[in-house]
Amino acid sequence: MKYIDEFRDGQVAQSMAKAIAAEADPAGSYHIMEFCGGHTHAISRYGLEDLLPANVRMIHGPGCPVCVLPIGRIDAAIWLARQDGVTLCTYGDMLRVPGSKRLSLLKAKAEGCDIRMVYSTLDALKLAQSMPERQVVFFAIGFETTTPPTAVAIKQAQALGLKNFSVFCNHVLTPSAITQILDSPEVRELGTVKLDAFIGPAHVSTIIGSRPYEYFAEEYQRPVVIAGFEPLDVLQAVRMLIRQINQGRFEVENEFSRAVTRDGNEKAKSLVAEMFELRRVFEWRGLGLVPYSALRLKEAYAAWDAERRWDVPQDSPPDNKACECGAILRGVKRPMDCKLFGTICTPENPMGSCMVSAEGACAAHWTYGRFRDAEPGMPQGPEPEEEETE
């Protein structure tokens, strides 16, 4: 595994940290949002904050698929699992996300619903083949990276003439989420949340390429560096962003050129375009209703669309009042700003979605970073400069 070690070399990290410190202007400040949960996890997992100067602050973004799914969609998945003859397949993390009325898929499973944890869409497809008497529904979530595998599974179901397989589609789009954040009142009008630059997604960009970010780099004048999920990738991206900010540039740069091209994966993109269409609007946790930010199956594939096969409820119950996931996903608050953090809400007993997935900001901070809150002497990120609204 030489390949991995190359990107985890401690000495290289130290010299990169020195370079960052040398380039960061001590008189200025740098607010960098890492969009992806993968980056959030790498930053916490490797303690990268300790390698950055105090005036470089990382802000965790909404790029964690488990975190952004609103309660209504969890409730809908539970509703589906409760229908007669339905076997619901889901990724493990989704099992523990709290829905409304303190329910979760895990609790529904304990109550007797047939809910299975799968590692891939193909596992769900196989299950459908082996249980022709059951209706197998795959709870599809995720950004652009996970959409093509869903498409492939539906293609296969079509080829096999499988009538008992369908997809509860919750695939969402990265660029619209970033735009939504940049358009939010906190960033645009009030200026309470400073966002100077973005680390762009790794895996998502392998599919969509770097071109989709060009619009908002230009329009919103925010530099973007697309970076891999390895710790050295993140450090290198921070360095490139600081350089852009210092030079007054706002371009899309590609640190992850070993996997990402400007146009992405044409084959995957055209497969997705063939099968999916934009939803006019989709609810995100924290971001609210975001126009054209999610996908649904086209009419031609209605037979595999769980939302067409069943009359899935479209309610949108509010989040737990005390849970700050929404504000955290917009970069407005940090996990320790939530009163429930670490007291009532822990990974064992999550109250909000950000505490569930390892990529969630709350889970990452609790699991890896909470010593920072406990010991005043330890290095801490700078305080947010201004009072938050909310």
Added chain:
Amino acid sequence: MTLPRRAHPRPLDLKTGRVDLTHGGGGRAMAQLVEELFIKGFDNEALNQRNDQAAFDVPAGRMVMTTDGYVISPLFFPGGDIGSLAVHGTVNDVAMAGAVPLSLSAGFIIEEGFPLADLKRIVDSMAKASRDAGVPVVTGDTKVVEKGKGDGIFITTAGIGMVPAGVVISGDRAKPGDAILISGTMGDHGVAVMSQRESLGFETAILSDSAALHTMVAEMVAAVPGIHVLRDPTRGGLAATLNEIASQSGVGMLMEEALVPVKPEVRGACELLGLDPLYVANEGKLICICPEADAETLLAVMRAHPLGVDAARIGACRADTHHFVQMKTAMGGMRVVDWLAGEQLPRIC
């Protein structure tokens, strides 16, 4: 006229036969299973008395007793199987008190329809592990449950052992300043087992580290009777075990990621599976916490033993009211090494 009396007219069909409910029913079929498989396999004086309990003499002193259930799936994995694991795991639990293991018991819960050939393979492997360790299985029990009420076979083993005079090893004895040592590479067992599970479908050359550690422990205890803590990092891996000790002892810990030995192929497999080797189970490794002054002696003893060649010092205990296990990452940053939070991991022990 008397015919030579044979208890069981036909021997067990160990090639194609299957366990059925009569094998747990207390009748002749069960007696035959016990006779031809278990007694023959484990063959020792106490068991051969054929009583419902084993009677034997024990030396005077402090005794330890432990019990553990084994529900691993798959039953056979690279480097071992549920049988050898059931011996090693329990011998190790006894040894982690610094004790010399004396004897084991074994309880089998077998699902109706389980192939007798597999059962024989498991019993033979268990018998070999127990012979190699020098710790006999002196008593046992067999139950058969209906099809669908178990998953092939579950084994429970209990073990007893005697603690040498003057040795007090316990999870609550770690002190600030103590050195934290481990006896070798982390994550081998869990990765070996998971690589065998079909849904994860990938092949590796990784063998489980399943092994009985009591001979190495005996040498360690002889060299340094004042060892504070010994524990084998099984379920939850190094991370969970260090957290257990930290909270039992009321100390914090600081370790260094770069000092924890992990085989490159284990690291690679963990990468693919999205696992952290610190959280993956081991079945033939131990954590030793000792006064700093004894650390080098113990490292030397471990490294001289075949099961401890990769032994390493990974950090130290310190005073910390939060009992955090903290780690300097390979990148040079700091993080907490937390308990595993309800991860849906497959059964691996």
